[in-house]
Amino acid sequence: MKTKKEQLGLLSLIWMGVSFIAGITFTASFAGVVTNTNDEGQNVGVGIHILWIFVLEGIVAFMCAWAFAKLVKQHPQANGGASQYVRTAFGKFWGLLMGIINYSVIPLIGMGLIVSMVRQNFDGGDNNLVGYDKNNQINPWGSWGPWGSLYLDLIAFGLYMFAATIIFFGIKKYKYVSIIIGYMTWGITILIMIFGLVAGFTSESSGLDQYVNNSSFGFSSFSKTFTTCFFAFAGIETFITTGKNIKNRSKNMPIAIIIIMIATTVFYILFSLIIMFAVNAPFSGNPNLQIFKKFDSDFLKKFGPWLIIVCTVLMRFNSSLQVTMFGGSTLEPLASQRFISKLFKKENKENVPIAGVLTTIIIIMVTGFLFLFIPDIVQGIAKKPSPFNYGTIANSASILLLLIYYMVIPTALVQGFRKKIKIKVWEYIGWILTMILLTFFFVMYFIDLINGFMKTDDIQSILSSTFQLLYLVIVFVTAILLYFVYHKKLLIKIKSNNEEMKILNDYESVFKIIEIPNNI
Numbered sequence: 001m002k003t004k005k006e007q008l009g010l011l012s013l014i015w016m017g018v019s020f021i022a023g024i025t026f027t028a029s030f031a032g033v034v035t036n037t038n039d040e041g042q043n044v045g046v047g048i049h050i051l052w053i054f055v056l057e058g059i060v061a062f063m064c065a066w067a068f069a070k071l072v073k074q075h076p077q078a079n080g081g082a083s084q085y086v087r088t089a090f091g092k093f094w095g096l097l098m099g100i101i102n103y104s105v106i107p108l109i110g111m112g113l114i115v116s117m118v119r120q121n122f123d124g125g126d127n128n129l130v131g132y133d134k135n136n137q138i139n140p141w142g143s144w145g146p147w148g149s150l151y152l153d154l155i156a157f158g159l160y161m162f163a164a165t166i167i168f169f170g171i172k173k174y175k176y177v178s179i180i181i182g183y184m185t186w187g188i189t190i191l192i193m194i195f196g197l198v199a200g201f202t203s204e205s206s207g208l209d210q211y212v213n214n215s216s217f218g219f220s221s222f223s224k225t226f227t228t229c230f231f232a233f234a235g236i237e238t239f240i241t242t243g244k245n246i247k248n249r250s251k252n253m254p255i256a257i258i259i260i261m262i263a264t265t266v267f268y269i270l271f272s273l274i275i276m277f278a279v280n281a282p283f284s285g286n287p288n289l290q291i292f293k294k295f296d297s298d299f300l301k302k303f304g305p306w307l308i309i310v311c312t313v314l315m316r317f318n319s320s321l322q323v324t325m326f327g328g329s330t331l332e333p334l335a336s337q338r339f340i341s342k343l344f345k346k347e348n349k350e351n352v353p354i355a356g357v358l359t360t361i362i363i364i365m366v367t368g369f370l371f372l373f374i375p376d377i378v379q380g381i382a383k384k385p386s387p388f389n390y391g392t393i394a395n396s397a398s399i400l401l402l403l404i405y406y407m408v409i410p411t412a413l414v415q416g417f418r419k420k421i422k423i424k425v426w427e428y429i430g431w432i433l434t435m436i437l438l439t440f441f442f443v444m445y446f447i448d449l450i451n452g453f454m455k456t457d458d459i460q461s462i463l464s465s466t467f468q469l470l471y472l473v474i475v476f477v478t479a480i481l482l483y484f485v486y487h488k489k490l491l492i493k494i495k496s497n498n499e500e501m502k503i504l505n506d507y508e509s510v511f512k513i514i515e516i517p518n519n520i
Helices: 010-021 024-033 047-073 082-090 092-117 145-169 171-201 208-213 219-233 249-278 287-294 298-336 354-382 390-417 425-454 459-494 498-510
Strands: none
Touching: 010 171, 010 249, 010 298, 024 219, 024 249, 024 287, 024 298, 024 390, 047 082, 047 208, 047 219, 047 249, 047 390, 047 425, 082 092, 082 298, 082 390, 092 145, 092 298, 092 354, 092 390, 092 459, 145 171, 145 298, 145 354, 171 249, 171 287, 171 298, 208 249, 219 249, 219 390, 219 425, 249 287, 287 298, 298 354, 390 425, 390 459, 425 459, 459 498
C-alpha cells in the first residue's frame, strides 16, 4: 500500500499540474490565428484580440474547473474524474461515454506533443526545415523538403517513447524527473520573458502596433481562435484521475485545480502580451523564435532560438512523461466497472496501472502511425502539405475538451437542483452562461467542419474535416459498443459468479455524493 510519504502533496500536485498544462508551446497556433491571411491576401488573424480571448478562455476554464472542484470534493476517493461524477448523476452509460471521451483526448494530446516538440520549431521562419510557403511558386518547401516532417516527427516520437518509459522506474523517480525538468523549463521560460521585454523596450516601435492595426474579428475567426487555443488548457480533465496517488485528495485536489487554472491563464495572457510586444512582424513558424530578431548581437540571434528550442523540447518531454501516466489512470476505473477488461485495473505496489500505461503507449504509437507518419510519407511522395498539422490536432482535442466540460457542468447543476451539493447563486449563473457560450462554439465548430467539406478544390481541408468528424464518430461508436455489446453480455456471464459480483457491487459505493462539512 502506498504510504503518505510516497504520495503527491499539494505543492507537488500544483507544480506538476502547471508544468503539464502550461508552457510556451501554446503559441504554436499563433501564425494561423493571430496573424494570418486568406487566399486573396486579406488579413483574417484576430491580432490584439487574442488577449481578451485568452481572458475569456480563462474564465470558461475556471468555471469548468470550479465544477470539477465541487464534484471532486464530494465523491469518495477513487480514480475516475469526470466519468465518476457523470455516472453518479446520469447513470452507467453516460459515465462510460464520459470516460471514453476523457480517454480519447489523450492520443490527441500525445500527437500534439510530438508535433510541437520538434517539428513546430522548424516549420517556417528563419529555422525553416519543413515549412511550406504557398506563395513561393519556385521552392515552397523548407531546406529538408517535403520529407522533412517525417524525419522530425520520428525524432520527437523517439523522445516521447523515452519519456513514457520513465513511469516504469517508480512514482518516486517519475516525480523527481518531472519536478527537475519543470524547474529547468520554467527557469528558461522566465529568461525568455525577460529577453522579450528587453527586445520590446529597446525597439524603435512597439510590436503591439502590428497587432492593433492588423486585426480582423468576426464570429468565424473568434470561434476558430477560441477552439484552437483552448487546446492549451487540455490536461486538467485527465490530471484529476490520478486520485490514488495524491495525499488528502478531497482537500488538496480542489485547491490544486483552481490554482492550476488561474496560474495557467495568467501565464498565457502575460506571455502572449510579451511576445506581441517583442515581435513587430507577422508570426511565422514558431513565433517564440522571432523574439531574438530585434537584438543587434549575432550571438543572441543564434543562441536565443536554440534556447527556446531546448525549452520547448523539455516542456513537451515533461508533458509526454505525465500524459502516459494519466492515460493509464483513466482506464483503471473503466476496468473496475467492467466496461473494459479487468486486466486494466491491475496496479503495482505504487498504484500505477501498468496495463493501462502500456495500452496508452501503444494507442499513441498507433495513432501517431496513422495520423502523423502515414500523412508525412504521403506528403513526401505527393509533395503537398499534410492536413494533419498542429491546428487540426488542436481543433480535434479542443472540441472533445469542451464536450467534457459540456457534460461536467450540467452534472454539477443537476446535483445542485437535487440538493445533493450546495451551490450558490453566482455559481448557477456562471455555469449557465458558460453552457450558453460552449453551445455557441459547438455550433460554430460544426459549421466550420461542414465548410471544410465544401472546399472541393482543397483536398487538405476535406481530409482535415474528415479526420475530425471521423474521430468524433469513433468515440461515440466505441462507447455504444462497449456498453451494449461488451458490458451487457459480460454482466450476464458473471451474474452467477458471487465473488465477481461482490467486487463489482462493492465498487458501486464510489458513485454517490458524500456529506461533508464546510462545502466549497
